[in-house]
Amino acid sequence: xxxLDNAATTxxxxxxxxxxxxxxxxxYGNPSSIHAYGRQAKVLVENARTKISSLLNxxxxxxxxxxxxxxxxxxxxxxxxxxxxxxxxxxxxxEHSAMLNSIKHYSKLYDVELCMLAIDDKGNINLKELATxxxxxxxxxxxxxxxxxxxxxxxxxxxxxxEICKKSNALFLSDTVQxxxxxxxxxxxxxxxxxxxxxxxxxxxxxxGFIYINGNTKVDPIFIGTQERNMRAGTxxxxxxxxxxxxxxxxxxxxxxxxxxxxxxKSYLLxxxxxxxxxxxxxxxxxxxxxxxxxxxxxxxxxxxxxxKFDIAGVMVSGGSACSSGALKDSHVIEALGxxxxxxxxxxxxxxxxxxEEIDKFIDxxxxxx
Amino acid sequence: xxxLDNAATTxxxxxxxxxxxxxxxxxYGNPSSIHAYGRQAKVLVENARTKISSLLNxxxxxxxxxxxxxxxxxxxxxxxxxxxxxxxxxxxxxEHSAMLNSIKHYSKLYDVELCMLAIDDKGNINLKELATxxxxxxxxxxxxxxxxxxxxxxxxxxxxxxEICKKSNALFLSDTVQxxxxxxxxxxxxxxxxxxxxxxxxxxxxxxGFIYINGNTKVDPIFIGTQERNMRAGTxxxxxxxxxxxxxxxxxxxxxxxxxxxxxxKSYLLxxxxxxxxxxxxxxxxxxxxxxxxxxxxxxxxxxxxxxKFDIAGVMVSGGSACSSGALKDSHVIEALGxxxxxxxxxxxxxxxxxxEEIDKFIDxxxxxx
Numbered sequence: 001x002x003x004l005d006n007a008a009t010t011x012x013x014x015x016x017x018x019x020x021x022x023x024x025x026x027x028y029g030n031p032s033s034i035h036a037y038g039r040q041a042k043v044l045v046e047n048a049r050t051k052i053s054s055l056l057n058x059x060x061x062x063x064x065x066x067x068x069x070x071x072x073x074x075x076x077x078x079x080x081x082x083x084x085x086x087x088x089x090x091x092x093x094x095e096h097s098a099m100l101n102s103i104k105h106y107s108k109l110y111d112v113e114l115c116m117l118a119i120d121d122k123g124n125i126n127l128k129e130l131a132t133x134x135x136x137x138x139x140x141x142x143x144x145x146x147x148x149x150x151x152x153x154x155x156x157x158x159x160x161x162x163e164i165c166k167k168s169n170a171l172f173l174s175d176t177v178q179x180x181x182x183x184x185x186x187x188x189x190x191x192x193x194x195x196x197x198x199x200x201x202x203x204x205x206x207x208x209g210f211i212y213i214n215g216n217t218k219v220d221p222i223f224i225g226t227q228e229r230n231m232r233a234g235t236x237x238x239x240x241x242x243x244x245x246x247x248x249x250x251x252x253x254x255x256x257x258x259x260x261x262x263x264x265x266k267s268y269l270l271x272x273x274x275x276x277x278x279x280x281x282x283x284x285x286x287x288x289x290x291x292x293x294x295x296x297x298x299x300x301x302x303x304x305x306x307x308x309k310f311d312i313a314g315v316m317v318s319g320g321s322a323c324s325s326g327a328l329k330d331s332h333v334i335e336a337l338g339x340x341x342x343x344x345x346x347x348x349x350x351x352x353x354x355x356x357e358e359i360d361k362f363i364d365x366x367x368x369x370x
Numbered sequence: 371x372x373x374l375d376n377a378a379t380t381x382x383x384x385x386x387x388x389x390x391x392x393x394x395x396x397x398y399g400n401p402s403s404i405h406a407y408g409r410q411a412k413v414l415v416e417n418a419r420t421k422i423s424s425l426l427n428x429x430x431x432x433x434x435x436x437x438x439x440x441x442x443x444x445x446x447x448x449x450x451x452x453x454x455x456x457x458x459x460x461x462x463x464x465e466h467s468a469m470l471n472s473i474k475h476y477s478k479l480y481d482v483e484l485c486m487l488a489i490d491d492k493g494n495i496n497l498k499e500l501a502t503x504x505x506x507x508x509x510x511x512x513x514x515x516x517x518x519x520x521x522x523x524x525x526x527x528x529x530x531x532x533e534i535c536k537k538s539n540a541l542f543l544s545d546t547v548q549x550x551x552x553x554x555x556x557x558x559x560x561x562x563x564x565x566x567x568x569x570x571x572x573x574x575x576x577x578x579g580f581i582y583i584n585g586n587t588k589v590d591p592i593f594i595g596t597q598e599r600n601m602r603a604g605t606x607x608x609x610x611x612x613x614x615x616x617x618x619x620x621x622x623x624x625x626x627x628x629x630x631x632x633x634x635x636k637s638y639l640l641x642x643x644x645x646x647x648x649x650x651x652x653x654x655x656x657x658x659x660x661x662x663x664x665x666x667x668x669x670x671x672x673x674x675x676x677x678x679k680f681d682i683a684g685v686m687v688s689g690g691s692a693c694s695s696g697a698l699k700d701s702h703v704i705e706a707l708g709x710x711x712x713x714x715x716x717x718x719x720x721x722x723x724x725x726x727e728e729i730d731k732f733i734d735x736x737x738x739x740x
Binding site: 012029037236238239 | 400404439578609686
């Protein structure tokens, strides 16, 4: 079986599994308990917080643990939009569906103006349009733009957007789920104000993530209670929190090697497509996320079952985000690019375990299927 | 080290750890992916749902996975109180702080009347007061009353409260976090409408739980997306979901033996207190939760550091709920019983691993400390 769907989720690193296994055997306190086992559990949580914050070059107090990316998104969107001073939210139509759902829901609940930026044919926003939207608004805004698109890989300059937001005193959330563990994100410059991480995207466990909240900014929690300094109620998932920090540490240790590997795999894939299949279109920016390519295959009646053919051949790729694939409709990202009518999308996302032999197999199936 | 704080959290069962370890090595698909690994992950999730629903004698479609008890509580409270037809919420002052926080927050957000029932000296509500409150209200109500109190063990009759609620067409949420895996709760009679489970209370992993929602009732999600049939967005925590079902299965298999053990441990503890210490007061109902006793020690200046003395002696007990212990103030439950001024509370909660030798050691420390 060949797994090329690493933007949806990744295999847990064996070292992370073994670490988590050992913790589960040797710890079980509730970090809120004041006795010895409680304190030991608290140390696990705080060491993980220190580790993650140091990798992002921020303060430990700026990291809060969640049950994953979606909870992180909802926490920030609710926690910011509920503030009376926030009167506008600016985003783009190709954000992750979790983000768009959350923005639509909470902007309606709190009566906040919603502005969708235009995107170009590669999924880039226009920075001038963003600046104009911010300048023309009297109140305070939240800008939500993802660092790397999970379907088409297109990257955003957090620096450029951050500077525009700072100039207009707007808050800036960047969904960094696809880039944590792939780039050495450094949030010490003061932007974004909020960022999101999800461990299962970087070979950590599912069901755990974190949010970064700039220390100068306060948001209201969704779950009210004492844990996570009043920001996230609920007994801490100590094993997964520690395992996430371990997975992130491993990702940083291996980052140079893995980035090099991604570049080799990507150029191998692009070369192979050129030599074996010929000219082909791509969705988004092929120079974007280093481990991701989204191929645009012209729709014909004979390639309707394209993804199923890959599945039968034991090659796992996807048409878009896994999170909306249950819906069996065209990806909202490909639709927003204006390409859903004419093209079928195939997303290939490598991991550190991907091999060129696996790419050969993918090419074989692609040749036979289009 | 002696751990007698099993109402705060429990040690993971070694069989559950090993099962989870094996799953982490052999699975990693995203259940929303339509390819083979996605489908395998989906099977893990659906098998867990079927297992848990069958233990509770309800339909699989009535079980939804969450990141734990607090998320479950917030999902139900928000999801019910946001409905315009719900105009009153009735609860008691000794619910878990997560419940009280959530009810206070969402009743204010959605402008819903909040009614606190009176409690007697053991923490029981008055069923007649509940019936009167429901009858005297023209609109539809939500009643939230926990099955077993996590600090003092006092039990509620879900049947009696359920019947009163049915008569007035009120919705009934019971926080069953302390009783899942301890009693064979059967929700097929049609009440409660909502119940909550948290795996780390029954030797499962932290960071995972479930909600039961009666199939005739609909609530709005907090995190909007396609997963969990649109009820809970976010990639499913497949390992922990499967491990929770395993832990619950083990709890049911061993329930008769463990219940017998709890009864023996409790009567051993009560006898020992009587013979070694003498007359002592208890908070709540000593015939309540089978694994829990809450002792009321008269406050003196010399026993201010009571819990610390236990900690130093390597005996882990608590003064109340772990979730509010960070706050270092008297428990809201003991306060609501009117006992906080005069007594210090010590909660002892056994697990299946507790031994009479551990109770002897607890008695030793208690004798020296009060």
